[in-house]
Amino acid sequence: MDKLESVEEGLKVKREVLEVSSDLISSMGQFLRKRGFIEILPVVISPITDPLNHSVFDAGIEYYNGKYSLTKSMIFHKQLAMRIHPKIFSFSPNIRLETKDKRDSGRHLIEFTQLDLEMRDATRDDVMSLVEEMLTDAFEKLEEKFGKFLREMNPHFSIPKIPFERVKYLEALQKYGSNFESVLSENATQPFWLIDIHIDDREFYDKLDDNGKTLRDMDLIYPYGFQEASSGGEREYEYEKILRRMEYKGNDLESMKWYLEEVKKGIPPSAGCGIGIERLTRFVCNLDDIKSARLFAKKPGELAI
Ligand code: ASP
Ligand code: MG
Secondary structure (H helix, E strand, C coil), X not given: CCCXXXXXXXXXXXXXXXXXXXXXXXXXXXHHHHCCCEECCCCCEECCCCCCCCCCECCEEEECCEEEEECCXXXXXXXXXXXXXXXXXXXXXXXXXXXXXXXXXXXXXXXXXXXXEEEECCCHHHHHHHHHHHHHHHHHHHHHHHHXXXXXXXXXXXXXXXXXEEEEHHHHHHHHCCCHHHHHHHHCCCCEEXXXXXXXXXXXXXXXXXXXXXXXXXXXXXXXXXXXXXXXXXXXXXXXXXXXXXXXXXXXXXXXXXXXXXXXXXXXXXXXXXXXXXXXXXHHHCCCCHHHHCCCCCCCCCECC
16 A cells, blocks of 8 residues: 545545536436336445456455455346346445556546446347436536536536447457557547447456357447446346356356356346446546545545545
């Protein structure tokens, strides 16, 4: 650990930024409720959590003879919740103990909150349309309430035009090389979707396309260099396919046995995504560093209150 951040650092957030963030949370929640979604309480510890597609430090808690993991994403709980209700969302605190090389990315926190949503029997297109409308609605409300502040902070603030452009992962890779996401984001003036992400670049749970190479998934990318906003997709829900994907990824089957047992009993097909609240706030307010997007922010490699 390099340094212990001062308490004042954790409080260095503009009051109006907090108001904007609070308004986004409220508008998106209201929008989803109007569309028949219910808000479920977040899961903070569980024996199973998202394995992610990159490694982070372990965040576990020993408890009697078992072990809890702090939630990296609620993906599996969202899939299981589909048995009970067809449309759910949660403001889910995620802990991802990233390595300190990510400290200066401007967009990584080791504790963040994502608006996680999932829809039974939905397609990727359903989720993309929903998110486009939800963001447009939230931005319109922001404009009404905080127009003056946002224009001062962000010369580019505008209501995004829908539908957002869709860019295919492999085409972007071929055209711009491995750094394509940042190149495309730097040059864009509107949010856009990156779709059909390569199987090697994502976790096992997003659905594999018939081509066996790319996924039925999408990332939302912010313009002006702000990069990734959201990840999501249609999900694998069939036992054999999930097992094959976990083996392909080299996931630890033993630690995932509870999930696999439930999948065997049957989980509904679904699609969904997770949208980082701090990144959304940072984008809207045009903040240099994500640290200024929430109170008590914790960056990779730092100890903060
Ligand atoms: N995989 C996303 C995440 O990174 C969430 C989702 O797909 O719904 O948290
Ligand atoms: Mg992602």
